[in-house]
Amino acid sequence: MKKFVEMATIVENTAIIPEVWKMVFKAPKTAREAKAGQFVNVHRDGGQTFLRRPFGIVDADVDAGTVTIIYRLVGIGTEEMKDLRPGDVLNVEGPLGDGIFTTTPGKVLLAGGGVGLAPLIFLAKQLDHPIVLVAGKTAAETFWTEFFEPYAEEIYVTTDDGSKGIKGFAVDALPTIFSQHAIDRVSVCGPTMMMKTIAEASAKAGIDCEVSMEKRMACGIGVCLGCTFESKRDGKRYKVCTDGPVFSAKEVF
Amino acid sequence: MISERIAVEFAGISMKTPVMGASGTFGFGIEYSDFLDLDAVGAIISKGITPLPRPGNPGVRVAETPAGMLNCIGLENPGVDAFKRDILPKVHAACTTPLIVNVSAGSVEEYGQIAADLDVDGVAGLEVNISCPNVKEGGIVFGTQPEAAAAVTRSVKDNTKKPVIVKLSPNVTDITTMAKAVEAAGADAISLINTLTGMAIDITTRRPILGNITGGLSGPAIKPIALRMVWQASKAVSIPILGLGGIVTWQDAVEFMLAGASTVAVGAHNFVDPRAVETVAEGLDQYCKDQGIAHISDIVGQLEA
Numbered sequence: 436m437k438k439f440v441e442m443a444t445i446v447e448n449t450a451i452i453p454e455v456w457k458m459v460f461k462a463p464k465t466a467r468e469a470k471a472g473q474f475v476n477v478h479r480d481g482g483q484t485f486l487r488r489p490f491g492i493v494d495a496d497v498d499a500g501t502v503t504i505i506y507r508l509v510g511i512g513t514e515e516m517k518d519l520r521p522g523d524v525l526n527v528e529g530p531l532g533d534g535i536f537t538t539t540p541g542k543v544l545l546a547g548g549g550v551g552l553a554p555l556i557f558l559a560k561q562l563d564h565p566i567v568l569v570a571g572k573t574a575a576e577t578f579w580t581e582f583f584e585p586y587a588e589e590i591y592v593t594t595d596d597g598s599k600g601i602k603g604f605a606v607d608a609l610p611t612i613f614s615q616h617a618i619d620r621v622s623v624c625g626p627t628m629m630m631k632t633i634a635e636a637s638a639k640a641g642i643d644c645e646v647s648m649e650k651r652m653a654c655g656i657g658v659c660l661g662c663t664f665e666s667k668r669d670g671k672r673y674k675v676c677t678d679g680p681v682f683s684a685k686e687v688f
Numbered sequence: 689m690i691s692e693r694i695a696v697e698f699a700g701i702s703m704k705t706p707v708m709g710a711s712g713t714f715g716f717g718i719e720y721s722d723f724l725d726l727d728a729v730g731a732i733i734s735k736g737i738t739p740l741p742r743p744g745n746p747g748v749r750v751a752e753t754p755a756g757m758l759n760c761i762g763l764e765n766p767g768v769d770a771f772k773r774d775i776l777p778k779v780h781a782a783c784t785t786p787l788i789v790n791v792s793a794g795s796v797e798e799y800g801q802i803a804a805d806l807d808v809d810g811v812a813g814l815e816v817n818i819s820c821p822n823v824k825e826g827g828i829v830f831g832t833q834p835e836a837a838a839a840v841t842r843s844v845k846d847n848t849k850k851p852v853i854v855k856l857s858p859n860v861t862d863i864t865t866m867a868k869a870v871e872a873a874g875a876d877a878i879s880l881i882n883t884l885t886g887m888a889i890d891i892t893t894r895r896p897i898l899g900n901i902t903g904g905l906s907g908p909a910i911k912p913i914a915l916r917m918v919w920q921a922s923k924a925v926s927i928p929i930l931g932l933g934g935i936v937t938w939q940d941a942v943e944f945m946l947a948g949a950s951t952v953a954v955g956a957h958n959f960v961d962p963r964a965v966e967t968v969a970e971g972l973d974q975y976c977k978d979q980g981i982a983h984i985s986d987i988v989g990q991l992e993a
């Protein structure tokens with residue numbers, strides 16, 4: 436898949452909650468090619484960071500030529516990104532990742548936690564009324580539901596502290612979901628433990644599961660080998676940035 | 689458009705520009721074909737290839753640090769046989785740019801063997817990595833002891849007709865001793881510098897950030913050290929030098945050339961700007977034009993000190 440570097444003009448950059456921001460920028464080539472599961476690798480030229488920073492694509496509007504990302508403030512790069520104003524420029528490389536989400540027909544469960552939910556929004560848009568599972572530590576971390584509402588048949592919520600939805604972890608909601616819907620496939624993105632437990636529960640229920648992986652990256656284009664892992668399926672090494680980020684759960688766990 | 693002004697011959701390899709993609713940061717070149725014209729790259733220096741496939745190091749392998757990054761990839765690569773079978777043909781299908789193969793091995797004999805294995809069509813030259821800080825077996829000894837470095841150089845030279853570039857480690861007290869040792873052993877050129885050993889710590893977990901605890905530092909942070917070493921080495925040897933370490937702009941490249949490097953390579957900055965190898969070359973060409981310099985080689989070693 437073809438990749439581009441675009442000097443993207445910021446269209447919108449706003450806080451959803453204080454720690455999580457949404458950014459929309461003009462990157463028409465990336466927008467045109469983007470597939471669900473792919474990511475962009477961004478750099479604020481002249482800023483504090485050396486390397487680019489990877490973020491999942493949340494939406495790509497071909498007509499407007501815009502790409503949306505949602506990012507959590509965790510360090511120098513993301514703190515710098517939040518200071519960008521409409522009209523400012525961000526150096527965007529994308530769309531990256533040849534391993535994308537499956538979009539073939541079927542009843543799909545999208546399960547995610549934290550910023551792992553970001554790429555699932557783009558996927559939700561392309562599926563026929565998916566079931567969505569939003570997992571958060573607290574109620575404040577479940578704002579994600581609003582992004583899925585236009586596309587989802589039903590949205591389930593779990594919180595670690597029980598302040599909203601089912602009390603517990605994402606995996607604790609699966610028995611309910613599997614009993615209420617005939618799920619053909621599960622697509623999951625979130626913390627490793629969450630992906631692992633959901634992958635195991637799906638396997639037990641005989642349901643295919645794909646996971647979107649996150650690893651520290653330097654290049655994002657398959658050259659540095661910073662992001663590789665050994666496949667549980669064939670023992671070979673795969674690159675998260677180019678072979679993924681989406682893999683069959685059998686490959687990873 | 690790149691002109692004859694910056695075309696060079698380095699260690700017997702003809703290059704359209706003096707700017708290469710550094711080992712481990714440029715893949716096999718083809719990964720960059722969406723971003724730049726591979727035929728406008730001086731040479732592609734491959735990821736380090738070893739006699740057998742290597743999985744590399746476990747855990748976190750890359751971390752950003754001020755003005756640079758640490759890596760402890762640990763020479764993950766498919767091994768020399770798979771390289772020749774699967775990768776070499778692809779590179780030549782994609783471009784006519786010289787491919788220099790960066791090699792590492794665990795013993796003097798193995799270095800000779802991998803050199804012999806790569807004495808085939810399509811390989812323009814060998815860059816001998818005697819200095820990978822991220823592998824336990826041998827690496828450090830070859831890179832830091834002049835006798836060991838010379839033995840590796842001789843073993844490689846005895847087993848290939850290709851030009852041999854020996855890549856020196858900066859993790860030494862006196863770079864000139866190493867440079868002289870490999871020159872005397874027959875190296876056609878030297879490249880420097882490889883990464884400097886460093887580390888980073890996560891203060892909340894009190895653990896090292898890298899899986900391998902230590903890693904190799906690269907990027908602009910190391911440029912002053914690289915420049916100093918290129919300058920020192922260039923005064924100590926008469927074989928040509930490929931200078932690298934922290935190059936981002938064409939101005940950086942000019943600094944290296946003034947210090948004595950005949951050619952340069954862009955390393956970690958390729959991750960930031962995948963067009964960098966081409967833009968640095970374009971900058972050098974424009975610089976020659978603007979300054980009325982007939983050929984880029986005219987500035988090599990012209991530091992007034």
Ligand SMILES: Cc1cc2nc3c(=O)[nH]c(=O)nc-3n(C[C@H](O)[C@H](O)[C@H](O)COP(=O)(O)OP(=O)(O)OC[C@H]3O[C@@H](n4cnc5c(N)ncnc54)[C@H](O)[C@@H]3O)c2cc1C
Binds near residue numbers: 514550
């Ligand atoms: C394919 C991929 C997609 C991603 N998508 C999103 C997304 O949609 N939204 C989002 O908010 N974040 C996403 N991330 C994580 C995001 O890249 C990091 O949070 C970001 O790079 C941190 O940059 P920083 O400079 O603010 O933090 P830094 O100062 O670099 O680091 C702060 C902390 O962030 C974490 N971190 C740094 N780099 C990474 C990384 N590459 N992966 C995971 N954690 C990291 C570490 O825990 C580190 O200690 C994604 C990562 C990958 C690999």
Ligand SMILES: Cc1cc2nc3c(=O)[nH]c(=O)nc-3n(C[C@H](O)[C@H](O)[C@H](O)COP(=O)(O)O)c2cc1C
Binds near residue numbers: 761
């Ligand atoms: C991720 C990464 C992998 C590298 N792998 C190799 C390698 O396999 N062989 C080698 O000789 N040098 C390797 N290097 C070192 C670079 O070729 C170069 O010498 C060093 O990074 C300094 O240049 P820079 O500051 O421009 O990156 C690697 C560097 C990085 C960042």
Ligand code: FES
Binds near residue numbers: 652657658660662
């Ligand atoms: S991030 Fe460099 S190979 Fe994946």
